[in-house]
Amino acid sequence: MADSSRLETDSLGPVTVEARHYWGAQTQRAIRSFAIGPDRMPMEIVHALGRIKKAAALGNAQLGVLDEQRCGWIVAACDEVLAGRFDDHFPLGVWQSGSGTQTNMNVNEVIANRASELGGGQRGRKRPVHPNDHVNRSQSTNDVFPAAVHLAAGDSVQQLLPSLTELITALSTKAAQWTDVVKIGRTHLQDAVPLTVAQEMGGWAAQLQDAERRLRDSLTGLQPLPLGGTAVGTGLGAPAGFGELVCEHLRRWSGQNWHVAPDRFAVMGCHDALVDLMDRGGQLAMGLHKIVNDIRLLASGPRAGFGELRLPANEPGSSIMPGKVNPTQCEAVAMATVQILGQSSAVTMAGCGGHLQMNVYKPLLGFNVLRAMALLRDCCRSLRVHLVEGLELDGQHVSALRDRSLMLVTALAPEIGYDAAARVALHAHAHQIGLRDAALTLGVITAERFDQVVNPHAMAHPHGEPPT
Template sequence: MAEQNGYRIEKDTMGEVRVPADRWWGAQTQRSLENFRIGTERMPIEIVKALALVKKAAAQANLKLGVLGAEQAEAIARAADEIADGRLDDHFPLVVWQTGSGTQTNMNVNEVIANRANALLADQGSSLRIHPNDDVNRSQSSNDTFPTAMHIAATLAVEDMLLPALEELRSTLDAKAREFADVVKIGRTHLQDATPLTLGQEIGAWREMLSKTGDMIRSAAEGLKELALGGTAVGTGLNAHPDFAAVAAAEVSALTGKAFVTAPDKFHALTSHDQLVFVHGALKALAADLMKIANDVRLLASGPRSGIGEIVIPANEPGSSIMPGKVNPTQSEALTMVVCQVMGNDAAIGFAASQGHFQLNVFKPVIAHLFLQSARLLADAMRSFNDNCAVGIRPNKEAIARNLERSLMLVTALNPHIGYENAAAIAKRAHAEGLTLKEAAVASGLLSAERFDEIVRPERMIGPSA
């Protein structure tokens, strides 16, 4: 451990390694740094912090089960807390593209906790030493700690980050639906004119999409509460106390405030990640909803003079470097790009989860990376779209009235009175001859102008009729 020229010597089972003197990691982390110079994507800090939480929970469980001393458990817990608090983020340099079990990141956490705990003990005048494998990793394997951290990090991301952002946007859309409940406009199906509805009804559909998808995400996320911890290397629980899994899961629950439980089948928990696939499928459903909402917003706001232009959205920044005064639906564009990324992530996660060969899936880091990226991007994009677009949506009543008056599909109100074929003939004549519906109806001889006005009332066409 002696320092020389800014480095110190660390040892593992393969020999000595030079490690930067100002870093708490050890030999195995340094080997990973040197052997996997691939890309720039770091292991998500959420996984690192979740692993630190696992180490603290394991130390407390081992203490309760009589397989770890109190002084050791306390030192491990203190070092783990520093990681969880973000004070040691710079000591976790490894990339996603490493061993598929996440062993190197697990050892990175073990080594940092051990070295930091030893420093804390030394500061207290204690001669006790913490070993990264024998103490920090006691009763554990990378094969059960890493998937446990995946479930913890995913749960926290979904419940504490994504769902609150979803609720903010849903609440805004709910308020807009109520505000615009009396604004009658033309509907559109197949991108063609259809019968009327209110702007409130249109936005209310967006709100309900988020309500339903939120419920699906909450339901799916319950599967993430099952933890692999205690399965050790292949699911048998070798080298762990028989009660370790249940006690450690209870400790995780106490530390997070979430109702985590030990997985009923550890063999499944190590080799399969179907629960993460299932939850990400719900995130993909949310992404699909957001794509529809974002596209509807930018189409309804298109123009301002040569498009639909039925809603006005906030002008947050100049839209063009060459066309003065142009304002673009940039929040919709950013949100739809996020959706594209999430859709791609879903395909990659599905394939990675299919690669559970024998007792272990070894695509864990990429599954964790992409899942957490999706959750983070969706949360950020929903909040950005809400704060910078949705809250400022307002109707362009002039354009709405103009488009409603000109629509041929108001002819649908005539169906019960003159029949579908006669109504269709009136609509076709109006379109072909450039007439209004009223002019075409009167010219047909089937209706008087007064009778047309009595029947064709858009405000009466927004709900069921007798």
């Protein structure tokens, strides 16, 4: 064996590992056995496992099943893992055992080898800290890995929410600038009755506020953890009170209400909280998709489309057509939200993958939830910075489209009847004249009364001005 490698052993025997790596035999076997696709296990899950291993070492020491010296070495090694020092030593992909065993052991091995160094020993055979006996003490992949996914998912929601709140604020600020601008509404992409620009944009903000509330509520569902359940939920191999002690440390470090699940069998055999979170993320994705589609319709043109909104010119829009500005932010977010909805479908299917005491889609669940939350966070930030804050309104064009609309005739229906109002609209359209001229030509109303009844601003506020 060359000096650049060392022997690591597991229950199946010795494995050669390059000397520079901190992982051990099981990780090396997994590198060979699970070379499936380019997707790496998210570092958020690895770091969450590091937090749990640190809390577990402290809990084990408190309960007298781990000596204080080894506990100290493990805690120090975990702190280095959490600082990102060993990120390159977690090479495994997502597509591995459905329990996440290979990643759990990867973390155990790296921590054990580093803790052994801190204790004056060596990596490999002569290490004083064992990955199973000490780092994984009182644990199983089956309770630790899903707990790590919950921790990482909770962090991802906390990182998403500020970006979402800032986008909502930006939309509300824009809406407040245009409270007095009355435009024509559209249903079925055809002219409808008037509303204000603020009402339209306020609807977008309200849709996102609802999604924000649902995402905040999802945090409560993530907080029950299966720690202490070990292999199937009974807690075999863990001392009484271990899970509670680990959660106590996690709560203190994060400020989140992590606690042992009332029924660990339920949260180990299924992962409904993760499916629920992904559903809520999917709702936000649908809301963003709807909003960007609305914006690119309203900004279409600028002269041969709706042309009501003016997009910020972030970059040239065409390699051949000079001066073109395209709704690129809308397109980027639309693609990202479609991706998220696909991830949501995968998570829903994975949530059905519980058989008896275990769901065997844990890495997929963690990977898709975390990637979706990160995409949503970036979408919210990018939309705010590169689209909403620079959005402008062509007020003159908005007014012209409103005043030309045939559906202002809706205000006449209570006055002259539906059928007569319909004749006015059809006559105006057939002869390409305004509603007022058509109504006067047909003799269904006086000019004075028409001007009183057909008032776009009043139509947008049929019950009076909203409170400010």
